[in-house]
Amino acid sequence: MSTALGQQTGEWLAQFTKQPSTTAWVQELRDRGFQRFAEVGFPNTHDEEWRFTNVAPIARTTFAPVAAAAEPMGELPKGARLATLDEARRHLAAHALLEANPFVALNTAFLGDITVIVVERGAVVEQPIQLTYRTEAGSVIVAKHPRTLIVIGADAHCAIVETYTGSGHYFTNAVTEIVAGDAAVVDHYKVQLESLEAWHISTLQATLGRSTSFSTHSISIGGALVRNDVNATLAEGTDATLNGLYLVNGTQHVDNHTIIDHAKPHATSHELYKGILDDKAAAVFNGRIIVRKDAQKTDSKQTNKNLVLSDEATIDTKPELQIHADDVRCTHGATIGQLDDESMFYLQSRGIGKRQARDLLTYAFAQDIVDRIKVASLKDSLERILFEKFHEHGK
Amino acid sequence: MALLEIKDLHATVGDREILKGISLTVNSGEVHAIMGPNGSGKSTLAGVLAGRELYTVTSGQVRYNGKDLLEMAPEDRAREGVFLAFQYPVEIPGVSNMYFLKAALNQIRRHQDLPELDALDFLNMVREKMKLMDMDQALLNRPVNTGFSGGEKKRNEIFQMAVLEPRLAILDETDSGLDIDALKLVAHGVNSLRNAERSMIVVTHYQRLLNYIVPDYVHVLSDGQIVKSGGKELALQLEESGYAGLGIADEEEAVGKT
Numbered sequence: 236m237s238t239a240l241g242q243q244t245g246e247w248l249a250q251f252t253k254q255p256s257t258t259a260w261v262q263e264l265r266d267r268g269f270q271r272f273a274e275v276g277f278p279n280t281h282d283e284e285w286r287f288t289n290v291a292p293i294a295r296t297t298f299a300p301v302a303a304a305a306e307p308m309g310e311l312p313k314g315a316r317l318a319t320l321d322e323a324r325r326h327l328a329a330h331a332l333l334e335a336n337p338f339v340a341l342n343t344a345f346l347g348d349i350t351v352i353v354v355e356r357g358a359v360v361e362q363p364i365q366l367t368y369r370t371e372a373g374s375v376i377v378a379k380h381p382r383t384l385i386v387i388g389a390d391a392h393c394a395i396v397e398t399y400t401g402s403g404h405y406f407t408n409a410v411t412e413i414v415a416g417d418a419a420v421v422d423h424y425k426v427q428l429e430s431l432e433a434w435h436i437s438t439l440q441a442t443l444g445r446s447t448s449f450s451t452h453s454i455s456i457g458g459a460l461v462r463n464d465v466n467a468t469l470a471e472g473t474d475a476t477l478n479g480l481y482l483v484n485g486t487q488h489v490d491n492h493t494i495i496d497h498a499k500p501h502a503t504s505h506e507l508y509k510g511i512l513d514d515k516a517a518a519v520f521n522g523r524i525i526v527r528k529d530a531q532k533t534d535s536k537q538t539n540k541n542l543v544l545s546d547e548a549t550i551d552t553k554p555e556l557q558i559h560a561d562d563v564r565c566t567h568g569a570t571i572g573q574l575d576d577e578s579m580f581y582l583q584s585r586g587i588g589k590r591q592a593r594d595l596l597t598y599a600f601a602q603d604i605v606d607r608i609k610v611a612s613l614k615d616s617l618e619r620i621l622f623e624k625f626h627e628h629g630k
Numbered sequence: 631m632a633l634l635e636i637k638d639l640h641a642t643v644g645d646r647e648i649l650k651g652i653s654l655t656v657n658s659g660e661v662h663a664i665m666g667p668n669g670s671g672k673s674t675l676a677g678v679l680a681g682r683e684l685y686t687v688t689s690g691q692v693r694y695n696g697k698d699l700l701e702m703a704p705e706d707r708a709r710e711g712v713f714l715a716f717q718y719p720v721e722i723p724g725v726s727n728m729y730f731l732k733a734a735l736n737q738i739r740r741h742q743d744l745p746e747l748d749a750l751d752f753l754n755m756v757r758e759k760m761k762l763m764d765m766d767q768a769l770l771n772r773p774v775n776t777g778f779s780g781g782e783k784k785r786n787e788i789f790q791m792a793v794l795e796p797r798l799a800i801l802d803e804t805d806s807g808l809d810i811d812a813l814k815l816v817a818h819g820v821n822s823l824r825n826a827e828r829s830m831i832v833v834t835h836y837q838r839l840l841n842y843i844v845p846d847y848v849h850v851l852s853d854g855q856i857v858k859s860g861g862k863e864l865a866l867q868l869e870e871s872g873y874a875g876l877g878i879a880d881e882e883e884a885v886g887k888t
Contacts, residue, residue, distance in 0.1 A: 576683070581720040581774075584680050585734035585790065586708035586741070595733070599724025599773075 244273045246297050251344055258320065261346050264328050268343030271333040278337055287519040287551045288462050288490040293406055293434050299375035311352065312362030315393060318353040323384050330412040331440035336464060338436045342410040345380040356388030356416065363394040363610045372403030381409045389416030389444065394610055399435060400428040409437040417444035422609055429457035438464040443473045450476035452608060453491065454617065456624060461489040471499040479508035480604040482624055483516035490519035497530040506537040509604050511597060512548035523555040526563050533563040541571045542600045598622060633658045633829045634798055639690035641678050648674040650854035659826040663840055663865060664833045666851030667873050667880035672833045673717060676802040680714035681707050695797065709741035711797030715787040715804050722774040730774050731793055738794060759792040763819050781812040788819040800831045805839035817842030837869040852878045
């Protein structure tokens with residue numbers, strides 16, 4: 236173990252051992268999580284998966300112990316219920332693997348108040364399941380490791396909205412596992428509205444059943460340093476949509492890594508990530524599509540579009556296709572562009588000022604992602620938030 | 631009174647001089663047709679008047695309603711009553727026609743110290759104007775020009791003009807790409823907006839449009855200069871003998887042979 240790694244893990248070890256005790260099988264998971272984290276430590280930019288995202292600020296920081304773990308707020312809608320830990324046993328940490336990501340290992344080492352939600356087979360949950368994780372940081376920097384497991388039975392319908400928000404300087408290290416049964420219909424939204432000083436690292440791991448229809452929308456607006464991993468494993472005939480919108484200015488850094496694993500035939504996936512960057516902000520998009528040998532008739536489309544409003548913003552975008560089957564259709568495309576001069580002139584020629592024209596076009600760029608949001612309350616609040624953020628941009 | 635006075639206007643795109651000394655006076659209520667073969671500078675003149683950044687004015691002046699037009703930003707020109715109907719209306723996905731037009735109208739009204747229209751007043755007014763252009767109201771909720779047919783786009787331009795009520799309308803090849811029915815409809819819309827206060831500059835390659843929008847004056851542009859001016863009969867003469875009859879080379883087939 237190198238000295239740096241020893242220092243890193245040493246400080247986390249103190250916190251790790253101070254945790255309140257838990258049931259034996261959870262403690263076993265914690266131990267495995269910490270052991271893995273102690274082995275690998277925080278990733279650095281020599282690590283291909285982390286090439287463009289430097290987490291050294293997190294690795295260097297000593298975090299204050301957290302009194303209470305993150306706890307989602309709000310009541311659950313009819314058709315969804317909180318489950319006991321024992322009900323979670325089969326799935327917890329069985330989908331988001333420790334080996335895949337040191338931050339998942341770290342989160343698992345700190346399994347505390349775990350949110351486990353069950354939607355029974357055939358249930359139709361009409362209202363969205365709202366999970367809000369809020370951190371109010373005081374004078375010390377705290378780390379939180381929210382862990383969410385949502386188990387959706389076959390043929391069930393539900394929508395889930397995860398919101399991460401807070402104030403001050405803190406570190407959120409979230410892991411969400413979603414397991415959806417056959418023919419379930421699931422719309423998932425993750426809204427990242429952390430404070431602009433916060434560090435936010437998250438992993439969503441979705442394991443999807445046969446003919447399941449799943450969509451996830453990752454909206455990233457807050458945070459100083461943000462990394463979102465969204466991974467979906469598809470079964471036969473699964474239809475998966477991964478959408479994302481990231482909006483960064485100042486010196487914000489946002490990294491979206493996605494993996495769509497076509498494990499079985501006849502599945503379709505659509506991925507659309509759009510980003511708007513201003514000032515000295517930086518964004519990373521890495522979209523991996525795996526088509527396994529058996530996954531014939533896979534239909535996959537990936538698109539990443541970026542609107543860059545300043546000369547100093549940077550974007551690194553990379554598709555990563557690993558195709559092992561021969562009868563498949565996979566397309567991908569990435570664009571990086573600026574506001575269209577002709578559109579600007581058209582708006583101005585109708586009396587709309589330059590500032591407003593810029594706001595309008597910027598907002599319009601994000602519009603098709605927002606339009607795909609089916610939860611009306613979320614769509615409304617997002618439209619307002621986006622408009623305000625865009626408006627600030629032009630000032 | 632002269633609404634628009636162009637004096638010895640020279641303009642370039644990059645290193646190339648396109649307008650080589652244009653002088654033109656347009657009084658209130660007059661309709662002037664600018665004709666000319668491709669590449670003669672017609673669209674450049676329209677673009678310069680509307681404030682398109684692509685062009686650099688190297689010399690000359692343009693006074694509009696007593697003010698220096700060239701000093702004004704495109705949006706200020708629009709607020710002062712200048713309107714350009716685009717040859718190629720721009721598609722703007724994500725911005726609804728309604729939102730766009732309401733924002734534009736209210737900017738112009740604010741500039742004129744008029745109260746802004748609320749959603750209901752706006753809608754009532756807009757419905758009237760849509761009837762004039764025989765436009766489907768569903769187009770209001772569609773994104774600006776997105777997925778519109780060529781004819782719908784051109785009608786949308788004149789519809790915008792009807793809503794924004796400019797003092798000076800510049801129609802840049804509004805007839806291009808229109809079939810005869812669509813052309814009549816657009817011309818009808820334009821004619822209904824003619825009045826003693828409003829002036830128009832109708833830029834066209836072909837004489838046909840001028841059968842329906844009868845101009846007070848016709849100017850023939852060639853190689854960046856006005857080579858001939860006259861009344862509406864000049865357009866008819868062009869139809870007879872083509873640009874060649876005036877000794878002007880036209881890249882495409884001459885007018886009149888169509």
